[in-house]
Amino acid sequence: MLELRGVRQRYNGRVVLDLDSFAIAPGARVAIVGHNGSGKSTLLRILALLERPTEGEVAVDGRAARRDPAERRRITLVEQRPVLFRGTVRDNLGYGLRTRGAARGAVNERVRQVADQLDITPLLERRGEDLSDGEIQRVAVARALAVEPDVLLLDEPASSADRAAAQTLTRALAAARERRPFAVCLASHQLEDAYRWADDIRALAEGRLSPVTPENLFRVVLPDGGSAADLKHVPVGPISLAVTTEKTGPAILAVPPSDILVSREAVPTSARNVFRGHVTRLARQRPGTVHVTADVGVELVALVSEDAVRELGVVPGNDVVFAFKATAVRVF
Amino acid sequence: MDFLEEGARRAWALLVSGDAEVYGVAFLTLKIAACATTLACAAGIPAGFLLAARPFWGRRAALTVVNTALAFPTVVVGLLLYGLLSRRGPLGGLGLLYTWQGIAIGDFLLALPVAAALSAAAVQGVDPRIRRTALTLGAGRARTAWTVAREARFALAAVITAAFGQTVAEVGAAMIVGGNIRGSTRTLTTAVALYTAQGDFGLAVALGVILLALALAVNVGLQVLQGRGGARA
Numbered sequence: 413m414l415e416l417r418g419v420r421q422r423y424n425g426r427v428v429l430d431l432d433s434f435a436i437a438p439g440a441r442v443a444i445v446g447h448n449g450s451g452k453s454t455l456l457r458i459l460a461l462l463e464r465p466t467e468g469e470v471a472v473d474g475r476a477a478r479r480d481p482a483e484r485r486r487i488t489l490v491e492q493r494p495v496l497f498r499g500t501v502r503d504n505l506g507y508g509l510r511t512r513g514a515a516r517g518a519v520n521e522r523v524r525q526v527a528d529q530l531d532i533t534p535l536l537e538r539r540g541e542d543l544s545d546g547e548i549q550r551v552a553v554a555r556a557l558a559v560e561p562d563v564l565l566l567d568e569p570a571s572s573a574d575r576a577a578a579q580t581l582t583r584a585l586a587a588a589r590e591r592r593p594f595a596v597c598l599a600s601h602q603l604e605d606a607y608r609w610a611d612d613i614r615a616l617a618e619g620r621l622s623p624v625t626p627e628n629l630f631r632v633v634l635p636d637g638g639s640a641a642d643l644k645h646v647p648v649g650p651i652s653l654a655v656t657t658e659k660t661g662p663a664i665l666a667v668p669p670s671d672i673l674v675s676r677e678a679v680p681t682s683a684r685n686v687f688r689g690h691v692t693r694l695a696r697q698r699p700g701t702v703h704v705t706a707d708v709g710v711e712l713v714a715l716v717s718e719d720a721v722r723e724l725g726v727v728p729g730n731d732v733v734f735a736f737k738a739t740a741v742r743v744f
Numbered sequence: 745m746d747f748l749e750e751g752a753r754r755a756w757a758l759l760v761s762g763d764a765e766v767y768g769v770a771f772l773t774l775k776i777a778a779c780a781t782t783l784a785c786a787a788g789i790p791a792g793f794l795l796a797a798r799p800f801w802g803r804r805a806a807l808t809v810v811n812t813a814l815a816f817p818t819v820v821v822g823l824l825l826y827g828l829l830s831r832r833g834p835l836g837g838l839g840l841l842y843t844w845q846g847i848a849i850g851d852f853l854l855a856l857p858v859a860a861a862l863s864a865a866a867v868q869g870v871d872p873r874i875r876r877t878a879l880t881l882g883a884g885r886a887r888t889a890w891t892v893a894r895e896a897r898f899a900l901a902a903v904i905t906a907a908f909g910q911t912v913a914e915v916g917a918a919m920i921v922g923g924n925i926r927g928s929t930r931t932l933t934t935a936v937a938l939y940t941a942q943g944d945f946g947l948a949v950a951l952g953v954i955l956l957a958l959a960l961a962v963n964v965g966l967q968v969l970q971g972r973g974g975a976r977a
Binding site: 485488491497507512 | 871873874876877878879880881882883884887891894895897
């Protein structure tokens with residue numbers, strides 16, 4: 413229902429977003445993954461019809477966006493650091509409904525519902541300045557859910573949330589989508605968020621959709637038995653990853669590139685996962701950092717500093733050892 | 745310093761005795777200031793919103809004009825208005841020269857850039873996420889502007905205060921356009937200028953004290969209203 417065609421966005425002459433096409437289908441669950449500054453927030457603001465692209469077109473239901481309030485009401489954005497209007501949380505939750513001319517009774521009922529879903533009922537009479545960042549984020553998501561948009565855009569929705577709050581958000585979104593299907597598109601720099609919230613993950617790097625899927629992800633079947641304290645050895649291609657988890661059955665394992673220790677020789681460490689292989693390529697991602705890809709039976713990517721690459725003599729073709737702890741392996 | 749003490753004593757005596765001329769001058773001053781401030785804020789605050797809300801062609805030039813107008817000498821504005829309103833001027837037929845309405849127009853012209861420039865600064869000071877959030881929650885232009893105005897309430901109250909301060913203390917235009925006619929266009933500021941020139945420092949200081957008291961009372965009133973607004977919301 414929402415589509416970008418040939419969109420380019422420039423700030424002060426610098427291209428920050430360059431997308432030939434980007435679409436969100438009705439009811440889709442899309443995640444945009446990328447580093448800070450990769451263009452995620454700009455993309456969401458353009459999708460929310462809050463920002464006009466320098467070039468290209470935004471289409472809603474196949475037609476060029478009109479950008480009137482009626483159209484904008486179908487798409488709601490929750491920014492990375494949301495703000496609350498002056499007044500109480502209750503006032504904030506009812507804002508969007510009042511703009512739609514909803515009757516006071518209907519507003520109150522809907523406010524009660526979303527506050528209940530997001531576990532923020534005790535906050536209803538409090539004011540924005542009395543809330544923590546995590547509470548503000550939950551109120552902002554509730555405020556967006558209250559207006560029942562067709563597309564909900566979330567920019568780093570759990571960046572200030574603790575684990576329990578993040579789970580509450582996930583549950584509330586799932587419940588809202590069960591009652592009334594709508595599309596969700598969230599931006600995050602954390603794969604964990606992306607896999608928890610979405611089933612269509614797109615990577616964004618320096619404003620462009622990256623053909624490379626996020627690194628070090630493996631679909632596996634976790635064996636039965638054992639407790640969280642026990643290591644599980646999970647076959648991934650020809651190697652076996654040591655993982656600590658109570659989960660069983662189909663899962664996705666993720667190894668954050670920044671958690672992988674790179675050396676030329678095996679060194680004694682506490683890491684339970686140590687793999688020898690050879691470097692296949694180096695990619696400079698951001699100033700000062702290099703993505704080192706190695707074939708250790710499967711392809712793994714490690715994030716190291718340029719200095720370390722130079723000092724270790726890490727070049728394509730050289731032998732290398734990748735090591736990481738079992739606790740570094742994320743399980744989704 | 746004696747004449748200041750004498751002035752304060754005379755001001756008190758004039759106020760307590762209910763001196764008709766002094767009260768008449770004070771009420772006229774308040775009436776002119778209230779009219780000019782209302783008109784200047786009614787036109788200047790929306791203009792400030794337009795200047796600050798979103799970029800448009802010529803916006804920078806418009807802001808420069810408004811900011812330059814802040815420094816307009818009041819006597820120059822009075823002189824220009826005199827030329828327009830005098831019998832041979834293009835607006836001479838309106839018969840506004842030497843009337844309180846003529847003074848109010850002069851004060852309006854002087855307060856308008858104050859209201860526009862300060863409200864533009866007030867709106868620019870509001871977190872841009874407020875506007876985006878209002879829009880993404882479905883607000884139209886008017887509601888979005890109202891939401892932004894609520895966030896800038898203290899700065900906008902300062903705009904009203906500054907515009908009132910400009911109009912109530914204005915003397916150059918009032919003197920030229922109003923003519924300082926006793927019982928008709930004499931305001932507190934023109935009266936102070938007149939009595940000072942006549943060497944009646946005591947009365948001049950007394951009227952100055954009344955002018956200060958008037959400005960103080962209006963400012964306190966505005967602050968009380970702000971406080972109530974803050975408590976209600």
